[in-house]
Amino acid sequence: DAGVTQSPTHLIKTRGQHVTLRCSPISGHKSVSWYQQVLGQGPQFIFQYYEKEERGRGNFPDRFSARQFPNYSSELNVNALLLGDSALYLCASSNTGLMNTEAFFGQGTRLTVV
Amino acid sequence: AQSVTQPDIHITVSEGASLELRCNYSYGATPYLFWYVQSPGQGLQLLLKYFSGDTLVQGIKGFEAEFKRSQSSFNLRKPSVHWSDAAEYFCACITGGGNKLTFGTGTQLKVEL
Numbered sequence: 001d002a003g004v005t006q007s008p009t010h011l012i013k014t015r016g017q018h019v020t021l022r023c024s025p026i027s028g029h030k031s032v033s034w035y036q037q038v039l040g041q042g043p044q045f046i047f048q049y050y051e052k053e054e055r056g057r058g059n060f061p062d063r064f065s066a067r068q069f070p071n072y073s074s075e076l077n078v079n080a081l082l083l084g085d086s087a088l089y090l091c092a093s094s095n096t097g098l099m100n101t102e103a104f105f106g107q108g109t110r111l112t113v114v
Numbered sequence: 115a116q117s118v119t120q121p122d123i124h125i126t127v128s129e130g131a132s133l134e135l136r137c138n139y140s141y142g143a144t145p146y147l148f149w150y151v152q153s154p155g156q157g158l159q160l161l162l163k164y165f166s167g168d169t170l171v172q173g174i175k176g177f178e179a180e181f182k183r184s185q186s187s188f189n190l191r192k193p194s195v196h197w198s199d200a201a202e203y204f205c206a207c208i209t210g211g212g213n214k215l216t217f218g219t220g221t222q223l224k225v226e227l
Binding site: 044097099102104 | 146155157158159163165204212213216217218219220
């Protein structure tokens, strides 16, 4: 079975640009979460979606947005990129998104803002 | 707000030696607790989890962790480390509101041959 897949794997953008990151969850999983991992830090929660509805939002500016599609895949969008947005962006999927369900992580998208 | 603390940023052990990585959490009730491992440039792999019940939890790759409520700790242990265990280890918790994970800052493990 395919795990969580993220695309692209690496990306270089210029300050002020916009970026879209994509995530396909494990088949049958209806919840997707996004995390930002800055070098040397633990992942920080950005968003959680379940059944196409936002279920949680972390402490990130409005430049960050996300959505989930009917097939449960998800996009993370970041506008007006800053140098500080350079990070590994991780997507995690789970079947229900409830507290007692395990999250499975993808390999991440490495975003570099120059 | 809930938090997870991993006091050791870097740990070096010799291959075959025992390992203990420390994790403390701050939360009024019993959280759901996890240990993840991350190899360079990779995503996170779940080693083990504690939801309730037996406080000694067995995981993959020979790892175990013990939940101690009195110390608010969830330390990860392995009796004999292999060179392939070199990686970064993250402790995390869920305290409510879906399965949003709060991570510690990680412990980088180096294994000397």
